[in-house]
Amino acid sequence: MSSTTSAIEAAAAAERSAARYDQSRAARIISRTAIYGALLLWAFICLFPIYWTLTTSFKTAKDVQQGALIPFVDFEPSWIGWKSLGLSPDTIFETSTVREEFLARFINSVMTSLSASMLAIVIGSLAAYGLSRFEYKWGPFRNKDISFFFLSQLILPPVVLALPFLVLYKEVAMLDSSIGLILLYALMVLPIVIWIMRDQFKSIPAELEEAALVDGLSSWGALLRIVVPISLPGMVAAFILSLVLCWNEYFFAALLTSTDAKTLPVMVASQTGSQGINWWSMAALSSAAIVPLCIVGILLERYIIKGLSTGAVK
Amino acid sequence: MQTSAALIGDIPASRKALGRGLIIAASLGLAAVLVWQILFVSGNVEEGFDTWRPVLYAYLAWAVVLGVSQVIIRGEAGQRALFVLPAVLFTISMVIFPTAFGIYIAFTDWNLSSFEGRQFNGLDNLRALFEDSYYWNSLGNMAFYVAMVLVEYAIAFGLALLLNAEIRARRFFRVVFLLPFMLSPVAISWMVGKSLMEYRFGPAANLARFLGWEKPAFFTEPWIAKISIEVMDAWMYIPFMMILLLAGLQAMPRDVSEAARVDGANGWQTFWKITFPLMLPVSVTAIVLRIIFKLKLADIIINVTAGGPGGATDSVTSFIYREYRDRSNVGYGTMLAEFYLVIIIIFMLTLLRFVSRWLRKLD
Numbered sequence: 001m002s003s004t005t006s007a008i009e010a011a012a013a014a015e016r017s018a019a020r021y022d023q024s025r026a027a028r029i030i031s032r033t034a035i036y037g038a039l040l041l042w043a044f045i046c047l048f049p050i051y052w053t054l055t056t057s058f059k060t061a062k063d064v065q066q067g068a069l070i071p072f073v074d075f076e077p078s079w080i081g082w083k084s085l086g087l088s089p090d091t092i093f094e095t096s097t098v099r100e101e102f103l104a105r106f107i108n109s110v111m112t113s114l115s116a117s118m119l120a121i122v123i124g125s126l127a128a129y130g131l132s133r134f135e136y137k138w139g140p141f142r143n144k145d146i147s148f149f150f151l152s153q154l155i156l157p158p159v160v161l162a163l164p165f166l167v168l169y170k171e172v173a174m175l176d177s178s179i180g181l182i183l184l185y186a187l188m189v190l191p192i193v194i195w196i197m198r199d200q201f202k203s204i205p206a207e208l209e210e211a212a213l214v215d216g217l218s219s220w221g222a223l224l225r226i227v228v229p230i231s232l233p234g235m236v237a238a239f240i241l242s243l244v245l246c247w248n249e250y251f252f253a254a255l256l257t258s259t260d261a262k263t264l265p266v267m268v269a270s271q272t273g274s275q276g277i278n279w280w281s282m283a284a285l286s287s288a289a290i291v292p293l294c295i296v297g298i299l300l301e302r303y304i305i306k307g308l309s310t311g312a313v314k
Numbered sequence: 315m316q317t318s319a320a321l322i323g324d325i326p327a328s329r330k331a332l333g334r335g336l337i338i339a340a341s342l343g344l345a346a347v348l349v350w351q352i353l354f355v356s357g358n359v360e361e362g363f364d365t366w367r368p369v370l371y372a373y374l375a376w377a378v379v380l381g382v383s384q385v386i387i388r389g390e391a392g393q394r395a396l397f398v399l400p401a402v403l404f405t406i407s408m409v410i411f412p413t414a415f416g417i418y419i420a421f422t423d424w425n426l427s428s429f430e431g432r433q434f435n436g437l438d439n440l441r442a443l444f445e446d447s448y449y450w451n452s453l454g455n456m457a458f459y460v461a462m463v464l465v466e467y468a469i470a471f472g473l474a475l476l477l478n479a480e481i482r483a484r485r486f487f488r489v490v491f492l493l494p495f496m497l498s499p500v501a502i503s504w505m506v507g508k509s510l511m512e513y514r515f516g517p518a519a520n521l522a523r524f525l526g527w528e529k530p531a532f533f534t535e536p537w538i539a540k541i542s543i544e545v546m547d548a549w550m551y552i553p554f555m556m557i558l559l560l561a562g563l564q565a566m567p568r569d570v571s572e573a574a575r576v577d578g579a580n581g582w583q584t585f586w587k588i589t590f591p592l593m594l595p596v597s598v599t600a601i602v603l604r605i606i607f608k609l610k611l612a613d614i615i616i617n618v619t620a621g622g623p624g625g626a627t628d629s630v631t632s633f634i635y636r637e638y639r640d641r642s643n644v645g646y647g648t649m650l651a652e653f654y655l656v657i658i659i660i661f662m663l664t665l666l667r668f669v670s671r672w673l674r675k676l677d
Contacts, residue, residue: 039476043490045549050493052517053505067515123400130397146398153409155662157610159631160651161409163644164416167424173365187408190401219393248498250613251631255638265500269617279509286501293496301489304496308554309561 053290056283057081064279081280085288102267106288109264112178113246116185117239123186124193125235129223131194132201133209147198154191158251161187166255178261184252189242196241196310200234201227237307240300244293264289325389333386340379347372377403413655420652424645432645439649449650452621452628453657459544459611459629463604466548467597470555475585477556478563488560495553503617506546507533533619536626543627546614551607555600562596563589594676598669605665609658630654 058077059068068074079088086096127150130136131143138146165184166175174180208230209222217225228235250265257266268289271282297304351369354362363369381399384392420439424432443449477488494502511518511532522530532542566589574584612631615621621628621636630650637647 035476035479035481038472039481039487042473042476043487046490046494048517049502049506049510049549050497052510053501056505056509065515067517067520069517123404126397127401130394134394134397136395136398146402150401150405153405155606155609155658156409157631157651157654157658159610159612159634160416160655161412163634163638163648163651164412164419166638167419167644168412168415171366172370173367183408187405190405194401219390220396223397244496248496248500250498250500250616251635254616255635265498265613268498268500268504271504277504277508282504283509286498286505289498289501293498294493297493297496298489301485301492304492305488305557305561308557 050290050294053283053286056279057281057287059280059283061279081284084278084281085284087284102285102288105262105264105267108178108261109247109289112181112185112261112263113243113249115178116182116246117189117242119182119186120189120193120242121235121239124190124238125197125231128194128197129201129227132198133206133219147194150194151191153187158188162252162255165252169256175256176258176261180256181253181261181263184256185246185249188249188252189245192245192307193238193242196234196238196307197231199310200231204230233303233306234310236300237303237310240296240303241307243296244304247293325387330387333383336379336383336386340376340383344369344372344376373407413652416648416652419645420649422645424648426642426644435645439646440653442646443649443653446650448625448628449630449633451625452630452633453654455540455626455628456609456611456630458540459547460605460608462544462548463601463608466552466604467555467601469548470552470600471559471593471597473552473556474559474563477560491556492553494550497550499550499613500617502546502550503614506549507542507614507618511542533627534623536623539619539623539627543615543619546618547608547611551604554607555604558600558603559593559596562593566592591676595673598673602665602669606662 055069055071055077056064058071058079058081059075060078060080063075066074071077079090082088083091084098085102086092086094086099087102091099131147136143136146141149161184165180169175169177169180204227208226209219212222212226213219248265249263250269253261253263253266254269257263264285268282268285271277271285347369350359351362351366353359380403381396384395384399386392388395419432421434421436422432423435423438473491477484477491481487510516513519513529513531518532519530531538533539570592571584571588574588579587610631611629612635615627615629615632616635619627621632625633634647634650634654637643637650
């Protein structure tokens with residue numbers, strides 16, 4: 001008798017736990033679905049504009065006006081957008097003034113953003129290294145004040161500098177020159193570089209360089225031989241982040257360049273023709289402005305995240 | 315670490331004198347070039363340079379001599395000063411000097427299209443500023459855009475939580491979520507603002523029609539236009555806040571939230587009682603940095619709406635941009651910009667003080 005009751009109780013308990021298990025399983029499935037649903041929805045929101053840009057560069061006027069979405073189903077892809085830039089398979093070997101113009105802008109963008117990032121990395125890293133290692137006393141200013149001076153530049157809106165620079169660059173004949181843009185871009189990313197690199201250098205123990213100093217290296221020698229190799233990942237992170245910001249910069253370029261030093265974003269922005277906008281060529285140009293950084297983002301995502309999240313967690 | 319006093323002690327007096335002599339010579343040289351050019355431009359001297367570029371070269375030479383003489387005078391301490399000196403000189407000459415020059419321009423009636431050249435006009439620009447309803451309107455718009463940072467923050471926090479959950483293909487989602495931050499605002503303005511949101515053929519308009527909005531026009535009604543601009547800007551910058559918050563979540567000790575869960579707290583309670591308070595410092599950093607970026611908002615507005623309809627979407631920067639582009643009004647535009655800078659500095663200082671006091675009270 002007692003064995004029967006215990007068997008029944010055991011069965012009931014098993015049923016209860018099974019029910020609880022089912023319930024938690026159901027809850028789990030629901031929450032999983034919700035999580036993946038939300039993830040996929042946002043992934044779609046992130047990717048669709050890029051997809052739209054890339055596909056539009058293959059659409060003719062008719063397809064654009066119909067709002068066609070899927071290639072080969074909604075519309076027949078054609079090279080029209082890339083042809084207008086002289087970059088389609090049948091035009092690539094012919095001479096094309098549009099392509100020359102485009103390549104000139106593209107190279108300007110590459111050169112300007114690379115040089116500005118390099119300049120900012122060099123002087124920014126040096127400053128960050130000095131501030132993280134030595135005690136300075138320049139008049140009333142100590143390390144903390146100098147650091148604050150650099151970081152406070154971050155809040156300076158570009159518009160405050162733009163008009164004075166327009167006048168100053170005109171006076172020194174640097175209007176519409178790549179050097180002028182490079183200097184301004186380096187200034188723009190310098191606080192970010194100093195922020196990232198100061199954090200990076202602080203994480204390297206000073207004993208390493210002290211040992212090197214004992215071995216007879218100067219402070220500059222210790223920096224180049226010991227510290228730079230260790231802090232390279234941080235430098236790459238700062239460099240990539242600078243590159244992204246400089247490549248996409250529009251405001252200064254729009255005000256301070258006209259023909260020679262014009263960058264890709266300015267060319268994109270000036271595409272309105274007399275008969276409205278040629279969407280296919282606009283899309284091809286936009287793709288050319290977007291794709292390089294998409295590739296950088298996919299390949300070097302680790303560094304960008306490292307650079308962005310510096311200083312967030314203390 | 316050696317003190318700088320001990321380092322200076324090793325330098326012979328003759329070397330110090332040499333260093334000081336170099337600085338004095340370089341400064342005199344720079345001053346001479348500067349004065350000569352000023353005299354030439356004002357018409358007191360016949361010969362001179364066509365542009366001010368030689369003054370720039372003289373300044374560069376002066377900066378190099380300054381660096382060299384630091385090493386000569388102070389030895390090792392001078393070498394250390396060389397680490398910070400380039401960045402300091404660069405920033406001062408690129409920010410402080412132009413801003414000071416800007417203040418001078420701000421008090422002139424300098425219009426590049428007029429033949430009369432610049433003339434000091436006292437407080438006229440400031441008076442005009444206070445009567446310029448479009449400028450105050452754009453400042454009001456900035457208040458709206460800045461306030462919307464809180465909404466962006468909520469979305470970014472949600473996404474960071476999603477990425478921090480136990481999911482497959484985490485790296486894929488992280489890369490995809492990061493992508494909008496990498497894209498050129500100008501390209502996005504055209505391909506999203508002017509194409510994707512086009513009221514006739516844009517997929518966004520088609521979707522809105524499908525959802526029951528009969529005449530989806532994203533940029534004709536003032537408030538809808540403002541929100542459309544904000545949505546585009548949010549789309550580009552949410553990844554930025556998301557990454558900061560994700561870093562914060564990953565640095566959080568896992569056992570704290572697990573202990574709470576064992577104690578029977580559900581996900582919602584764990585979030586509000588544990589996660590959110592622990593994330594406050596990171597959240598404040600993310601929001602403050604985002605506000606700093608938001609105050610520079612311009613590219614999208616310039617390209618998509620040019621401030622319209624009727625200034626409803628204007629940011630201060632895009633307004634000043636047009637003031638220069640359409641009217642060549644350098645003097646007045648600079649006054650608007652400098653005034654904006656003053657407002658930003660006051661606003662940021664107040665915000666930071668308020669935030670730090672608030673955080674201290676919570677501890």
